[in-house]
Amino acid sequence: MHTIAPLQNNSGRLNPLKPEHYGAIQSHLRYPTFVSCPEKSNIYLFDFISSSGPKTDGPHLFTNSDDFETHIATTAKPHTRIVSICSQNSMRPLGVTEQAMRKLINTYGIDATFLDLAVSFGDKPQSADAGHGAMTVRQKEDGSYDMQYLFAYAEHNAAQGNVPWTIRQTCVFHRYNPAGSGNLWIFFHARPRSKMQQQIETEIISQHAGVSKSWYSMHLLVISAYIGNWRWCIRSLGEEIEKTVDIALTLDLSKADHDKDGLIRLLTPQYLGDKLLPLSSRLKIALETVRKLDEINTVFQSKGFLTDDDSQRFANEMAYYKTTIEGYLKSVEVLEGKVKGISDLLAVALNLKGQTVANEINDKMLQLTSEAFEDNATVRVVTLVTLIYLPASFVSTLLGMNLFEFGDSNGQGFTISKQFWIFVVAAVPLTMLTLGSWYIITKRQVKLRQKRKEERAGSVMC
Structure with a gap:
């Protein structure tokens, strides 16, 4: 992908994001990442004004990006701000204009690499990007930490029975300031009222002060909301594979209709294998993100940013999720092995079927050759008999x-x-x-055959 922007200028300060940055990579996108019409926005915003007392502002729902721009430009930065942006669906742009997104990034001095995650939206998650979006952490000069990552997940699609599970993604940006000021959360959702969005709203309402004081609260929401879906998605694929295995093992290739079905069934494991391949990479990215969260938790605990109890509680959660994701990876590995095994089995069966048919054809050809040889023997016998009678026949014809x-009646000889x-x-x-x-x-036939033979030899050499 095109390089989005240099991280810093010569003075060590971050370069502001410009329209050219998005324009430089827009040609590489199938669909736009951001809406072009401000009135088609879907932006949820909540401000936690201060750390002393439950003073809050919001939630606000902006359906116009211009209003959102005005709000963040005219209001002071709160203690913690949560911005949640939804797409109409996974194939539609994020509900915010590029200008408003750029305003938010520049207002908070967010590194331009965040745009690299944002442009993953506006289209369904691509298999080519399955290894993209692992968590990165950057410490700023004021002591705050910027964390960002993509989190892919499986979503049950009950409306389409032929495709029960669909891959979705969410994006998380978190600025954590241990000093307590200027904290920021940004979430991108693949559809309105997603499970994560609902849990964010529930979390805010449940907290008297508006937002939990634990730095990891929203990270846990993201992981807990979606990580469990992978189990049922993998199980669904496993059931499809088991059906294919059962059919393949009972396939009778000696029957013509089963032979045709065998060719079709040979494609099914390949299709399932193609679905499994990106899952492994996506799960590895999720595992890397969980490990990174665990590492940063250790760093924060060593610097006294949180209590030992909070740190241990979060470490226990991460240990559970690491074990869970590693289990999913092993399950995918098993299914990949089964898909390969059944593909090899069907390929060998069809190959043996082809060899059997070839042997039958060879037997038929041998039989036809034997019959032709017998016919030739008959022809030779007839020819020999004809040759025996030919002289006598010639003499009889000539003398007749x-x-x-x-001689005649006069006695002449x-x-x-x-x-x-x-x-x-x-x-x-x-x-x-x-x-x-x-x-x-x-002679003409011999020359014509020789000419054709030379032409074929010349075409092969070319």
Whole structure:
């Protein structure tokens, strides 16, 4: 992908994001990431004003990006701000304009690499990006920490029975300031009222002060909301694979209709294998994100940003999720092995079927050759008999002509007509003409075959 922006200028300060940054990569996208019309926005915003007391502002729901821009430009940065942006669906742009997104990024001095995660939206998650979006952490000069990552998950699609599970993704940006000011959460959702969005709203309402004081609260919401779906998605794929295995093992390739089904069934494991391949990469990215969260938790605990109890509680959660994801990876590995095994089995079965058919054809050809040989033997016998009778037949025909006289009533003997030369003059040239025609036609056929052979040899060399 096109490089979005340099991280810092020569003075060490972050460069502000400009319209050219998004424009430089827009040509690589199938669909736009951001809406072009401000009125088509869907932005949820909640401000936690201060750490002393339950003073809050919101929640606000902006359906116009211009109003959102005005709000963040005219209001002071609160203690904690939560911005949640939803797409109409996974194939539609994020409900915010590029200008408003750029305003938010520049207002908070967010690194331009965050745009690299944002442009993953506006289209369904691509298999080519399955290894993209692992968590990154960057410490700023003021002591705050910026964390960002993509989290892919499986979502049950009950409306479409043929595709029961669909891959979705959410994006998380978190600025954590241990000093307590300027904290920021940004969430991107693949659809309105997603499970994560609802849990965010529930979490805010349940907290008297608006937002939990634990730095990891929203991270746990993201993981807990979606990680469990992978189990049922993998199980659904496993059931499809088991059905394919059962059918393949009972397939009788000796029947013509089963032979046709075998070719179709051979494609099914390949299709399931293609669905499994990106799952492994997505789960590895999720595992890497969980490990990164665990590492940063250790760093924060060592610096005294949270109590030992909070740190241990979060470490226990991460240990559970690491074990869970590793289990999912092993399950995917098992299914990949089964898919490969059944594909190899079907390929071998069809290959044996092909060899059987080839052997049957060879047997038929041998039978036809034997029959042709017997026919040739018969022809030879007939030809031999004909050759035996041919001299006698020739003599009988010749002597039966009016050119010969064997005797008459006057007692005259055998005589040859003086016009016998007419027979010789007519028969000899006709015989020569027949033999000459046969010779010329045969030579032409030999030359034509030789020419075709040379043309085929020349085309092969080219």
